[in-house]
Amino acid sequence: MARFGMVIDTVKCVGCTDCVVACETENNVPVGFARDWIEQIAIGKFPDTHVEIRSERCNHCSEAPCVNCCPTGASHHSEFGGVVLVTHNECIGCKACIESCPYGARFVHPEGYIDKCTFCIHRVKEGKDPACVSVCPTHCMHFGDLDDPNSEVSKLLQKRKHHSLLPEAGTSPNIFYLT
Amino acid sequence: MTYLSRRRFLKISGASIIATAALSSAGGVVKGAKKLEEKTGKKIKGIQKIPTYCSMCFWKCSAIAYVKNGELWKIVGNPEDPLSNGRLCPRGTGGVGAHYDPDRLKAPLIRKNERGEEKWVQVTWDEAFEYIASKMNKIKKDYGPESIGFFSHGIGGGFFKHLLKAYGTRNIAAPSFDQCLGPRDTAFEITYGDVIGGPERTDIENAKCIVLFGSHIGENMHNTQVQEFAKAVERGASIIVVDPRMSTAATKAKYYLPIKPGTDLALLLTWINILISEDLYDKDYVKKYTFGFEQLKAEVSKYTPEWAYPVTGIEPELIRKTAHEIARFIPSALVHPGRHSVWYGDDTQRGRALAIINALIGSWGRKGGLTNQDVFDIPSYPYPPYPEPKRQRADNPDKKYPFGGAEGYTTGLREATLTGKPYPIKGWFVYGTNLLYSLPNTEETIKAIQNLDLLVVIDVIPSEIAGYADVVLPEAVYLERYDELFAPYFKQPFVSIRQPVVDPPNDQKPGWWMAKQLSEKLGLQKYFPWKNIEEYLDTRLKSAGLSLAEIKKKGVIKGPEIPLNLEEGFEPEFETPTGKIELYSTVLAEKGFDPIPKFTKHKDPPAGYFRLLFGRAPMHSFSRTQTNRLLDNVMNENEVWINADVAKKYGLNSGDYIKLKNQDGVLSNKVKVKSTERIRTDCVYIVHGFGHNSRMLKGAYLKGASDSQLITKYKIDPLMGGTGMNVNFVTFEMEV
Ligand code: SF4
Ligand code: SF4
Ligand code: SF4
Numbered sequence: 085m086a087r088f089g090m091v092i093d094t095v096k097c098v099g100c101t102d103c104v105v106a107c108e109t110e111n112n113v114p115v116g117f118a119r120d121w122i123e124q125i126a127i128g129k130f131p132d133t134h135v136e137i138r139s140e141r142c143n144h145c146s147e148a149p150c151v152n153c154c155p156t157g158a159s160h161h162s163e164f165g166g167v168v169l170v171t172h173n174e175c176i177g178c179k180a181c182i183e184s185c186p187y188g189a190r191f192v193h194p195e196g197y198i199d200k201c202t203f204c205i206h207r208v209k210e211g212k213d214p215a216c217v218s219v220c221p222t223h224c225m226h227f228g229d230l231d232d233p234n235s236e237v238s239k240l241l242q243k244r245k246h247h248s249l250l251p252e253a254g255t256s257p258n259i260f261y262l263t
Numbered sequence: 264m265t266y267l268s269r270r271r272f273l274k275i276s277g278a279s280i281i282a283t284a285a286l287s288s289a290g291g292v293v294k295g296a297k298k299l300e301e302k303t304g305k306k307i308k309g310i311q312k313i314p315t316y317c318s319m320c321f322w323k324c325s326a327i328a329y330v331k332n333g334e335l336w337k338i339v340g341n342p343e344d345p346l347s348n349g350r351l352c353p354r355g356t357g358g359v360g361a362h363y364d365p366d367r368l369k370a371p372l373i374r375k376n377e378r379g380e381e382k383w384v385q386v387t388w389d390e391a392f393e394y395i396a397s398k399m400n401k402i403k404k405d406y407g408p409e410s411i412g413f414f415s416h417g418i419g420g421g422f423f424k425h426l427l428k429a430y431g432t433r434n435i436a437a438p439s440f441d442q443c444l445g446p447r448d449t450a451f452e453i454t455y456g457d458v459i460g461g462p463e464r465t466d467i468e469n470a471k472c473i474v475l476f477g478s479h480i481g482e483n484m485h486n487t488q489v490q491e492f493a494k495a496v497e498r499g500a501s502i503i504v505v506d507p508r509m510s511t512a513a514t515k516a517k518y519y520l521p522i523k524p525g526t527d528l529a530l531l532l533t534w535i536n537i538l539i540s541e542d543l544y545d546k547d548y549v550k551k552y553t554f555g556f557e558q559l560k561a562e563v564s565k566y567t568p569e570w571a572y573p574v575t576g577i578e579p580e581l582i583r584k585t586a587h588e589i590a591r592f593i594p595s596a597l598v599h600p601g602r603h604s605v606w607y608g609d610d611t612q613r614g615r616a617l618a619i620i621n622a623l624i625g626s627w628g629r630k631g632g633l634t635n636q637d638v639f640d641i642p643s644y645p646y647p648p649y650p651e652p653k654r655q656r657a658d659n660p661d662k663k664y665p666f667g668g669a670e671g672y673t674t675g676l677r678e679a680t681l682t683g684k685p686y687p688i689k690g691w692f693v694y695g696t697n698l699l700y701s702l703p704n705t706e707e708t709i710k711a712i713q714n715l716d717l718l719v720v721i722d723v724i725p726s727e728i729a730g731y732a733d734v735v736l737p738e739a740v741y742l743e744r745y746d747e748l749f750a751p752y753f754k755q756p757f758v759s760i761r762q763p764v765v766d767p768p769n770d771q772k773p774g775w776w777m778a779k780q781l782s783e784k785l786g787l788q789k790y791f792p793w794k795n796i797e798e799y800l801d802t803r804l805k806s807a808g809l810s811l812a813e814i815k816k817k818g819v820i821k822g823p824e825i826p827l828n829l830e831e832g833f834e835p836e837f838e839t840p841t842g843k844i845e846l847y848s849t850v851l852a853e854k855g856f857d858p859i860p861k862f863t864k865h866k867d868p869p870a871g872y873f874r875l876l877f878g879r880a881p882m883h884s885f886s887r888t889q890t891n892r893l894l895d896n897v898m899n900e901n902e903v904w905i906n907a908d909v910a911k912k913y914g915l916n917s918g919d920y921i922k923l924k925n926q927d928g929v930l931s932n933k934v935k936v937k938s939t940e941r942i943r944t945d946c947v948y949i950v951h952g953f954g955h956n957s958r959m960l961k962g963a964y965l966k967g968a969s970d971s972q973l974i975t976k977y978k979i980d981p982l983m984g985g986t987g988m989n990v991n992f993v994t995f996e997m998e999v
Binding site for chain 1: 336337338339340347350351352353356357359481482484486489490492493496497509511512514515519521881882892893894895896897898906907939940941942943
């Protein structure tokens, strides 16, 4: 089975939020909510400040607490690339998953179910990149199968220094940031 | 139009704005009227893809708009477009929100009460045109046609420009010149006989070393520049950023020079001196193409790194090292000429220094430098000639600013309106520019407006300037209209089309239609001989061997490729008096200005004050996108960047709200503090365009602070009349 993930180059990202806006239109995300967002982290003293700009979203964790804690099985790993999804009509809106996610990736959709990034699975099934990846003007985002050593994402991870978010949480996130 | 008369005399101030077909739908943005369904009476199914060029900023990328089941769904880049290369910026992607913006102007309005009170009577288009035409006829009779002025931003203003020239005035001005890139282009014109232009001729993609002076590419989201910059970063190009604030671009730099604001010219002159005195410049290039090297050498010899250190705050070693770094990459080094360059009033001279250093490193006409550009030549429509105005332009009498823009001079036009000299200006047309935000010192603008007999504002949202208008004409957004063809000077000549993707949700109309209608009321119909815009566009396209049908399908048609640089066989020619790149400017000497730039010192902020700097955010354009709910979603207010040590001293934390008070006691709206290690201690920074106080802009009302409000002071560039605006100082007001 494939393991879908993203590799995002923080060196190239300019934090423009095009990825966020594209997700909103592609997926009709209601105004006031977002499935992805930008973090700008500044460390150090001016002018020797180091800044990392990151486009963040659900990490589609391999060890996903949100899946493990879901009482109805609405939150699950898809057969398709291990993408973490929520089946809307099985979700009772108990919010356990929101509590359990260390990344703040989930929100309650105004229609009552829990929503979050789907890796644009509807696009990926058509052989396209997720919307955010496809619009990024700096080409800093890459999507693919992390289990395939010949995929672009795997090669980038072999070549470049990288990190993931909160590895200590033990969630095995599938989004990696090149530094 | 029956539904209009039913609502005609509704006042639409504040919350009483007319109910519209806008419904809040569960999925996403507020949906507009499904016009197509109304027309056909049945549900429209499926997806249509319609190419059109963007108008969210003025870069004008070509896009493909997706209409799903009759409603605008999403917009992506047109892969054929040499500007976007198939990828838009966040504003382009968020253009969907412009169509669905619930705060849009919806029908023509005529002012009811005092100017600025935002009280209106809704009228029919015919009534609006009647009103405007009768006022214009009276102004023509009493004062002459030159007494109407036009301020315009954006390609759609072209039809009004045409109308007003036909009417008999040439008092036409653009803030995009005098309040933006004017000094830069003037400087390059003086030096090279040609401008940098927009889209800029910068070959960032191939540059091995890129120097940015305050130019915040990545926050200034001009798409092609950002894409090329990202490629340069990936290639490992050496990037040097000079900026008092650690911009996004600065975070990618090999060398970040946190320069003291207002001293860029000192650093530039010192670099020029190092390049010359250490024999690092491109000798063959300078010998072949430039004029005045010896004078330059003598003039700059006094600008040593040791001299520059206390002036700029940059250590001599770092100044030397960065000069050597630039020299190391000759002939593929580029000192970016910037864009927004109205900073301190000596901006054309700073632009000259930028032009000179680019000559020393031989960048003009070089791969990775400043490339050749050409245009897809589309003959203009064969209109009858315009009447010759009887009086010279009012904006720059006696050529007070000898290098003032050929396109007219904004604050000069405002001045003429205020003083009635050299003759009274009694009417303004304002297209697509929120003058209260784009010109410095709003008080002066408001005072000038009080002298007008007619102020017509054409816009898509009720901008602050619309609040002062006598007549407001609501334009259809770019996704709902045809517009002029776009064929800019660029390294790949092309022509692109803007065409309607969806219908306007209410009674909004395209600018071309308004201008044509008005021409009939004014008896100027012979200047609009075409039946409709399709006929106009097709006529122009046919005269270039193309057709409307073809371009409607493709969106973009490319012209032949051109040689871009010396390496590809381009041989530059310089239309200066000497035929060379003028390091020593003969025209400046002749007009009595410094033929070689000299450093001038600017006033420091008094104790307890900070220099107010402003710039852009990637997801907003000027003051025109804050009500776009998709873009509001990613940035809904601006923050004031304050150095962390300074913030601490004042007991301020990120997230606190304060007000800014300028040297003249003007107080801003409340604004959120961003305490940060990304800015110097002697300045603060806010993103331009926020802090709206038009009550009709509900989505943006009082969100953040407006730099324009605080820019009461400005310093005029004596060469070309641009307004240096980085000369205001602010202090913090803790009470909000
Ligand atoms: S679109 Fe690309 S460059 Fe822009 S914020 Fe997202 S990841 Fe970064
Ligand atoms: S990021 Fe959060 S929502 Fe996404 S899989 Fe991991 S725990 Fe679940
Ligand atoms: S840079 Fe962005 S807003 Fe400007 S034209 Fe291109 S896509 Fe539109």
